[in-house]
Amino acid sequence: MLELVNLSKSYGGRAVLAALSHRFEPGEFVAIMGESGVGKSTLLNLIAGLDAPDSGEVRVDGTPMSALDDDAATRLRRTRMGFIFQAFHVLPHLTLLQNVALPLLLNGRPDAARATQMLDAVGLGGRGADFPRQLSGGELQRVAIARALVHRPALLLADEPTGNLDPDTAAGILHLLRTEIKASGAGAIMVTHSHAAAALADRTFVLTRAGLKLA
Ligand SMILES: Nc1ncnc2c1ncn2[C@@H]1O[C@H](COP(=O)(O)OP(=O)(O)OP(=O)(O)O)[C@@H](O)[C@H]1O
Numbered sequence: 714m715l716e717l718v719n720l721s722k723s724y725g726g727r728a729v730l731a732a733l734s735h736r737f738e739p740g741e742f743v744a745i746m747g748e749s750g751v752g753k754s755t756l757l758n759l760i761a762g763l764d765a766p767d768s769g770e771v772r773v774d775g776t777p778m779s780a781l782d783d784d785a786a787t788r789l790r791r792t793r794m795g796f797i798f799q800a801f802h803v804l805p806h807l808t809l810l811q812n813v814a815l816p817l818l819l820n821g822r823p824d825a826a827r828a829t830q831m832l833d834a835v836g837l838g839g840r841g842a843d844f845p846r847q848l849s850g851g852e853l854q855r856v857a858i859a860r861a862l863v864h865r866p867a868l869l870l871a872d873e874p875t876g877n878l879d880p881d882t883a884a885g886i887l888h889l890l891r892t893e894i895k896a897s898g899a900g901a902i903m904v905t906h907s908h909a910a911a912a913l914a915d916r917t918f919v920l921t922r923a924g925l926k927l928a
Pocket residue numbers: 724725729747748749750751752753754755756
C-alpha cells in the first residue's frame with residue numbers, strides 16, 4: 714500500500730535522505746532503527762505528508778501524495794492513517810475521552826463506546842472526563858496511542874511510541890498496538906531506538922546513508 718520512490722530530502726544543503734526507494738508490504742508491522750540524526754523522523758514526516766520531499770514521491774495505494782490537493786491529502790490521512798508523534802500533542806481543552814474520540818468524529822463515525830474501549834485498553838479507563846493537564850507524560854503518550862488506533866487506520870505511523878513509558882507499561886502498550894493492527898489488518902511503521910520495541914515488529918530495518926536495510 715505504501716511505496717517510497719527515489720525519495721530525497723536535504724536541509725540547508727545537507728542531504729538527509731538520498732534517492733531512497735522502498736516498498737512496504739500491506740499489513741506488515743515494520744520497525745525502523747538507525748543512528749541519531751540519520752533521518753528516521755524525517756522519513757516518517759515525509760510519509761505522513763507533514764513535509765515534502767525535494768524530489769521523488771510517496772505513493773499510497775499507487776497514488777502519489779503530491780498528486781492530491783490539500784483537501785484530498787487531509788482526507789486520506791484522516792481516514793487511512795493513525796499517528797503517534799511526539800509533536801502531535803493531545804488537545805488541552807478536550808477531555809481524554811473527547812481526544813480519543815476525535816478521529817471517529819472527524820470521519821463522521823462518532824462512537825463513544827469504541828473510544829471508551831480504547832481508553833480502557835491503554836489503562837486509562839475511568840479517566841475519560843479528565844483533562845490532559847492532569848496527566849503525566851507517559852499517560853499522555855497512552856492517550857495519543859489510543860487516539861491513533863481508535864478509527865482502525867490502514868497505516869499506523871509511530872515515532873518512538875513508548876519513549877516516555879516505563880519498560881512494563883511500554884511492553885503492555887506495544888502488545889496492544891500489535892494486537893490492534895493485526896486485528897484490523899493494518900500496516901505500521903514504528904521508528905524506535907528500543908530493541909525491545911523493535912522485537913515486536915514483523916521486520917526491522919536499519920536506516921543508513923545507503924537506505925533501508927533489513928536488520
Ligand atoms: N526542519 C529541519 N530543519 C533543518 N534540519 C533538520 C530539520 N529536521 C531535521 N533536520 C536535520 O536532519 C537530520 C535528520 O533528522 P531526524 O530527526 O530525521 O533524525 P533521526 O534519525 O530521527 O534522529 P533521532 O534518532 O535523534 O531522533 C538531522 O541532522 C537534523 O538536524
